[in-house]
Amino acid sequence: MNAIVDRIKTSCTVPNPNRDYFGLLTEEQQKIVNENKVIIEYKKGEIIAKQGSFTTHILNIKSGLVKVYFEDNHKSLILRIVAPGSLIGLTSLPLNQNVFQYTASAYVETTAELIDINIIRKLILDNSRFASAIIDFLSEVSVQKNNRFFCLTHRQSYGKLADILLCLAGNIFKTDTFDLALSRKELAELSGMSTESVIRTLKGFQEDGLISIQGKSFKVIDPDGLLKICQLG
């Protein structure tokens, strides 16, 4: 499964699990962070950060699953799915851009550390290895977003949805059988399609023997087939 996922430039974002940003800090610095952070639990559906509001804290997702989306004119676009180990709010680090540039909400019950953004700003200036890790993080997110961007603009419904399914299986749930925490409507949002089209496309995949669905329970039967659909468009 992972071999498949590695071959596509998939559209869902997933953090690099090997990266421990705060482990790069000195003991002293870690102490400062620990003294200036709080841990918050969010229930399913709750807003974690609201686009346009002042970014006073950076969020470090510890457990759960979060959607980060851009809102405008009553429409929304999911920018990335955030799994534990990833940070939210870094685009507010520039002082001239100090409000959340997107909204984040919890797909499922989620816990997050909130760390004062000014502490983060100071750590960037005080610890260059930490700064470098943040640069790496931003670069990786950027590249993953490019892939998602490409997928949503240059593929049609079958390709988009095949991509999302492979990504959910390979990157988020890391197994070919999973109970989807998302509704059809959320799947539609994620792939930039209408709910009805998602349903019809899923049905098509099922008829072609690529996946099997039982309500919210998904099973990827033919990942290579899905991959082929991704690549064709």
Added chain:
Amino acid sequence: MNAIVDRIKTSCTVPNPNRDYFGLLTEEQQKIVNENKVIIEYKKGEIIAKQGSFTTHILNIKSGLVKVYFEDNHKSLILRIVAPGSLIGLTSLPLNQNVFQYTASAYVETTAELIDINIIRKLILDNSRFASAIIDFLSEVSVQKNNRFFCLTHRQSYGKLADILLCLAGNIFKTDTFDLALSRKELAELSGMSTESVIRTLKGFQEDGLISIQGKSFKVIDPDGLLKICQLG
């Protein structure tokens, strides 16, 4: 004109003109950069960086106009338009991501400084204010890309093209009358439409008295009208 442009989250990328990344370096560090850079001139259409090839240098665009695009399966997606003052190649800073993540080519005659990427990596570790400026740059590019992403996925042809026109007038050429260096085909690529649709949509704008066109010469007559079209979709 700029008041209009500021009100929309436009899809074309433009660098923050007030930022001089290398001015943050010490004299010593600037000397190292100057000793390890070359200036290259590119002719119209030439490839400046090719997706997939090793990133040995970061590009600092000094003059001209560059398109940065993502290629896959014989399709391409323009990620951003790069004007002088902006950097290209920063997404290759992470060591596990050390190839160009996109292709860059010159729209018009362009000059660029090429600076060894390892020097940049070292400067990030040695000079935290430089590192912080790079973080700010990546954040700004990220936000602009989100806007472009939203525009291309959630607007239809009229909205997309109106956005591009306002952006070209307001951000790139900075005047409401300009000779477009781009062909209709390039305009189509930029807005994610077919060439024919671009032509038809431009014609529509002209009939509605929003713009006037004489071959490659464009004039924005009613920026508020274009803005309204952007916002409606």
Added chain:
DNA sequence: CGCGAGCTTGACGTTGTTCAACTAGAGTGG
């Protein structure tokens, strides 16, 4: 048992792409 949210299906309309033909202008060689 009945209600309601989420899911599913069918019919229909719109948007925008594709294909093919045609035009205009710029450059080239006889």
Added chain:
DNA sequence: CCACTCTAGTTGAACAACGTCAAGCTCGCG
């Protein structure tokens, strides 16, 4: 100076992909 050709731009018609709308279904829960 005139064909010739090549490219970019333009137009029309046919078609396909999707979204929208409206109606019906299902399943969990009070």
